[in-house]
Amino acid sequence: MTALLEVEGLVKHFVAERSVFGWATAHVKAVDGVSFTVEAGRTLALVGESGCGKSTVSRLVLRLIEPDAGSVRFEGRDLGALDAEALRAFRRDAQIIFQDPYASLNPRMTVSQILTEPLALHDLVPPARRRERVEELLRLVGLEPRFARRYPHEFSGGQRQRIAIARALAVEPKLIICDEPVSALDVSIRSQILNLLRDLQERLKLAYIFVSHDLAVVKHIADRVAVMNLGTIVETADAEALFAAPRHPYSRALLSAIPVPKPRAKRSRIVLEGELPSALNPPAGCRFHTRCPYAIARCRSEDPQLLADATGHATACHRTAELPPPDSIVPSDGGFSPALEKLLAAFGSVAEGARGAGVDTVRPMPGAGA
Known part of the structure; x- marks a missing residue:
């Protein structure tokens, strides 16, 4: 198209x-x-x-x-x-x-x-x-x-x-x-x-x-x-693919903050730690490396390119292939996996289960008050 x-x-x-x-x-x-x-x-x-x-x-x-x-x-x-x-x-x-x-x-x-x-x-x-x-x-x-x-x-x-x-x-x-x-x-x-x-x-x-x-x-x-992170795109994909399997550590942290529409469901939130860079003086290399638990020397010196695979899912991360699979980060049953415990320990915090309401499907009606 x-x-x-x-x-x-x-x-x-x-x-x-x-x-x-x-x-x-x-x-x-x-x-x-x-x-x-x-x-x-x-x-x-x-x-x-x-x-x-x-x-x-x-x-x-x-x-x-x-x-x-x-x-x-x-x-x-x-x-x-x-x-x-x-x-x-x-x-x-x-x-x-x-x-x-x-x-x-x-x-x-x-x-x-x-x-x-x-x-x-x-x-x-x-x-x-x-x-x-x-x-x-x-x-x-x-x-x-x-x-x-x-x-x-x-x-x-x-x-x-x-x-x-x-x-x-x-x-x-x-x-x-x-x-x-x-x-x-x-x-x-x-x-x-x-x-x-x-x-x-x-x-x-x-x-x-x-x-x-x-x-x-x-x-x-x-x-x-x-x-987007600090003026650059770090990951892009079809919505269904990105929500099912985010690849960039920053995308995973953002997705972990979405409220779950089940009050008693367990949900693990990834809390980013480290120094939040300023757009006045962004760090060299990957701009997310100051908050990324997977950062290595290459991340601090070399800016990653946004590279796409055959499906069009593009990620700007030097270590995309080395990260644990998304399924092990946020299990479908809402529990805590060993991989998740390890990842959250690296980020330095485990957040409590979120409470909230998801977006409903109410259709607008002519003359409605909203």
Whole structure:
């Protein structure tokens, strides 16, 4: 299948300090050589800890900020070579849903004005039909047309996010970047928004880049997952393969933190110890080696390459083949295996069983209160 979006070697460093003469003396290496592809109608999830560069990547893809190096190609076109007019036309094909529904909507505009603005900007619908199109968009995201006369402050967080989704859909895009779209919402509302996104993807054949730190959410929606650590991708695979058999030590630690929807189930969490590196001065070699129990001298001096096997499962780790199999790390019966005891001893801690609720499958209903 031909890739809709191709990202190659993307780099973005922000100036953190300047000298008295204005010269840059320190940089935050937010994104440092990120590459991935997104196919039409599929979802790629970017996951990792806060500050790993996920949101910066999403803004670089849309050219909301300019990269220092690398390329982004959409349907074969190099976005870096587009002039202002061509870039404006591209924005019809690619939209973004921001994390905070309270900050992403203009409080001085009604819902009708918010949804009409992109229609007028791209001249998609004649003025006489714009009211009808606004009503169609509201129904599409499960809201009643009468809400068009209201202002954002009159809605709940879930309703606001539905309005933000409707705004993204107004220009009929092919790609939508979802930047933590449910992290600010209650758990029950999250499931409705997630199911809405999946339903819209099936109906409209949309491609998503789903940015999140919540792996339980990612498991529910993603087709493919890229795990980021300190500005780089350390593992990428189909979602089913990555959740069944994570290969990178960092991916395994993240997956061990997913809550189990069984209050009495035993679950072992891998607690990372060691020095947390700074993006201002990332360590030489593998950027995870300061917290990795398997680090050797080579890890401290040589940066591992992201290498894929025949199945497309790629890992950036010098010792992938030497790690214990994932089945022995988190046994299916929830107990503790000898391999797990050894691994947790290396990490230095054993966490108690997690309690939590998994993502449910409640379908959004038209006119619902969320």
